[in-house]
Every structure is written in C-alpha cells, then in structure tokens.
Amino acid sequence: MERISLSNSAFEGDNNAYLFANGSETVLIDTGDWMPTTREQLEAAFADRGLELADVDRIFLTHWHHDHCGLAGEIQAESGAEVYAHAADAALIEGDEDAWDAMYDRQKRYFEEWGMPEAKQEVLLDRMTDGETTVETPTVTRFEDGETFSVDGTDLEVVHTPGHAAGLSMFEAEIDGRRVVFSGDTLLPVYTPNVGGADVRVDRPLEKYLRALQGMVDADYDRAWPGHRDPIDDPTGRAQYIIDHHEERSWRVLDALDRTGPCDTWTVSAELFGELDSIHILHGPGESYAHLEHLEREGTVVREGREYRLADGVSDELAALEAERWSLEY
Incomplete structure (x- = not known):
C-alpha cells in the first residue's frame, strides 16, 4: 500500500x-x-x-x-x-x-432555522457554486x-x-x-x-x-x-x-447562552467563532447546531422556536463550576 x-x-x-x-x-x-x-x-x-x-x-x-x-x-x-x-x-x-x-x-431550511443572515447565505451559495x-x-x-x-x-x-x-x-x-x-x-x-x-x-x-x-x-x-x-x-x-475537545466546546456553548440569554444558532456561532466567511459560514453554525441539539436532548438546553436557552438551574451550576475552578487555580 x-x-x-x-x-x-x-x-x-x-x-x-x-x-x-x-x-x-x-x-x-x-x-x-x-x-x-x-x-x-x-x-x-x-x-x-x-x-x-x-x-x-x-x-x-x-x-x-x-x-x-x-x-x-x-x-x-x-x-x-x-x-x-x-x-x-x-x-x-x-x-x-x-x-x-x-x-x-434541507440546507435552506437549516439556514433559516439557524438564523443565518440573507447576505451570508448569498456569500455561502457563491462559495459552494x-x-x-x-x-x-x-x-x-x-x-x-x-x-x-x-x-x-x-x-x-x-x-x-x-x-x-x-x-x-x-x-x-x-x-x-x-x-x-x-x-x-x-x-x-x-x-x-x-x-x-x-x-x-x-x-x-x-x-x-x-x-x-x-x-x-x-x-x-x-x-x-x-x-x-x-x-x-x-x-x-x-x-x-477530539472527544475532549467536543466536551470543552459544549461547555463553551453553555457559557455563550449564559452570557447572551435566549438566542438562535447563528448568535451562538458568532460567540464561538466570531465573524465567518467562505465555507465557514456553513461550518460555524452547523457545528453550533450539532452541540445545541445534543445539549437539548441531554436536558441542559431548551429550544423554543428558533431560540435556545439554558434549562432551569444550569446557570447556577455554571457559576458554581466557575467558582470551583478559580478556587483550584488560586
């Protein structure tokens, strides 16, 4: 070979x-x-x-x-x-x-569900074609x-x-x-x-x-x-x-929702990856959606329409974990 x-x-x-x-x-x-x-x-x-x-x-x-x-x-x-x-x-x-x-x-439906701006959809379509x-x-x-x-x-x-x-x-x-x-x-x-x-x-x-x-x-x-x-x-x-990487990213998704409050997938993507261009316009919200969907089924995130929010009590858990992390470091 x-x-x-x-x-x-x-x-x-x-x-x-x-x-x-x-x-x-x-x-x-x-x-x-x-x-x-x-x-x-x-x-x-x-x-x-x-x-x-x-x-x-x-x-x-x-x-x-x-x-x-x-x-x-x-x-x-x-x-x-x-x-x-x-x-x-x-x-x-x-x-x-x-x-x-x-x-x-299906891509078009997801772009709408994720809250992808129309201008970004046009850039992505141009890139894909x-x-x-x-x-x-x-x-x-x-x-x-x-x-x-x-x-x-x-x-x-x-x-x-x-x-x-x-x-x-x-x-x-x-x-x-x-x-x-x-x-x-x-x-x-x-x-x-x-x-x-x-x-x-x-x-x-x-x-x-x-x-x-x-x-x-x-x-x-x-x-x-x-x-x-x-x-x-x-x-x-x-x-x-990579398993550990996705575990860490899930915590980042929860932290983003804690800071922004209820929001759509595109907003979470912006918190994780910043401004996106080219094929990353697809990959950023796609990755964010994958994590949000996973966390929703685990019960730590609740979906309401196109928006996601932390489930009751999760914000307090995040605060407690952050306080524990700081105590261990200092």
Missing part, C-alpha cells in the same frame, strides 16, 4: 489517495478532487509506478465530499473500475438529482457497515462512522502485522472534522460522531491513514483528544 498526496486548497490540507498495486489488481481508496491539477498529480503518481488510471480495477470511497470522490467517475469511465461507497452516500456520488435537490432543500462544472459521476456499488473486501490479500472491513457525513466509512485492515484504519475524515491529524454543517442529512450528528470516536478508542489501532495530511501514529490518543 502506498499513500499518494494530492493538492487541496481547503484548510484541511492535502488529500490522500491510497494505492494497492502489489498483486493482481489495482485498487484505490479515495481519488482526490475532480480538479485538472489533481488528476495530473494522480496520473503522475501512477506513471512513477508504471501504471495508468485505466489500470484501476476497484475504488473504495470513504464518503461523498468531492475532494474524496471527485475523480471516481472519470477513472471508472476509462478503466471500467467498480466504485464502492456506503449506501447512505451512493446517490449523491452518482449525481442523483432528487438526492441533491433534497440536500439543497464557485467553479461549478459538469463532473463525470460513477455508478456505485453500495456497501454497509461490517462488510469485508479482499484487496491483494488484505481484508478491508467497513466501519461506518456517520457524523461528518451520513455515509462516512473507514476501512480497517491488518498490514505488516499492524492493525490500521483508513480513517477518511473521521479522524484527521490537525483539524477536527465538521459535524452539523458538512452534511445536514445526519440526524443527531454529534452523538453519532462521538460514538464513532469512542469506537476508535476502543479499537486501539496501531496507525490511522487519514483522508488529509500525514498518518496518525497514535489514533487512540487523537480520538480521545
């Missing part, structure tokens, strides 16, 4: 495609974006190994986001490769108009959690980890005697994957993502090969760090 690094202008850092080509077939996990420069990089990496994209037999996709599946259609058209993805994401990857219309409609072009889409073979595929003698087991995306899946394997996982965007080495905004189809996004992270802690893999940047040598520690 070899990691191929592919450029990505987004903040997550360079994408990774993983190549299996030491046996009777040529297999990719993720393809990178559909941009011409990405294709040129992937073609060059293949050429260095005496291969062409037409040699690809199978492609396994971690999820529907274009920087992971963008070239799947083009490669399939050239090679006849079979393209696999989780059933929850397959229709979007195939370019199904009904699936995309439902996505856009910037450079929009016709992309070759693949025919997808659907898989589900727990399915196993043999690739050059290595078994890849699907581990469904929704949160960042409805169909987001990892592939667990044993390579050179080590338990590893191709983690896609479930576990990244620098950034914490956005939940709530990156795929508005996911119900209870934070709950599902935290469950996925706890599963990684319990699995205690030796290494994670992520969808962006460098490999993660302590995936257990990184997963626990």
